[in-house]
Amino acid sequence: MHLALYTFNNCQNQDIDILWLRDPFPHLFTGVDFQVTCDHSNGNTSDPGNVVNGGFKFVQANHRTVKFYKYWYELRWTFCGKNEQDVFNIIKHDGFVTEELGLTMRFLDTVYFRGFCQLHREMDKICIMHANCCLGLHNKINGLRQSLKDWKDYLSATDRRNMTWPSPDRCRGSMSNISLIV
Known part of the structure; x- marks a missing residue:
């Protein structure tokens, strides 16, 4: 098996902006x-x-x-x-x-494979969090840091039933098409 990385329009920018929180493979x-x-x-x-x-x-x-x-x-x-x-x-x-x-x-359903474009409130189903719909490296890093903190708070909570996924503060204003599913 060969792995090839194709880039479009001679663009060499790579984007690493995903947190793996749970094993996604059962949802494939x-x-x-x-x-x-x-x-x-x-x-x-x-x-x-x-x-x-x-x-x-x-x-x-x-x-x-x-x-x-x-x-x-x-x-x-x-x-x-x-x-x-x-x-x-x-x-x-x-x-x-x-x-x-x-x-x-x-x-793939955003219930399990989430991003900042379409956040779902349930924290008990997420596998990966993607800093999409967020402009600027600084905003993405801050959004992912906030998501990681929220995830750690969720994992350490004794009662997780009422915990919901907050919207990333820095990314919320960077693009106009972010929606939050309730």
Whole structure:
């Protein structure tokens, strides 16, 4: 198996902004080629209408995914100026991907794979926390530090029943599309 890191538009920036709080693997699907987190999830993991975020992906190594990554990478010229996440949000509806390649996809529910775009209140289900929908490295670091502190408080609490996930203060104002699910 070979691992290749593709970058779009000659951008060499890498983003490391995810906290792993619980084992996410029990919440992944078996027999699926490509699984990806979402900025906004409608709860239907098969619906390509979910807004994808490439912060966490689980990909089976097979001929379909290899062809898909090549196709995805080649489209950087067609969608010049867009990043890989934007391109994916366009091509996930493409008949070539689903019909010709036969690629199976799942869009991971933000109940377990959360980000700052769509926070859920329950702390007892989260596996990963992604500092998406947060502009600026300083804001992301502060948001993740706050999330880690909240997580530690949750773990040390004797009564967790009424504990809820707060919104990251620094990130709340950095983007206008952050929503909080109650």
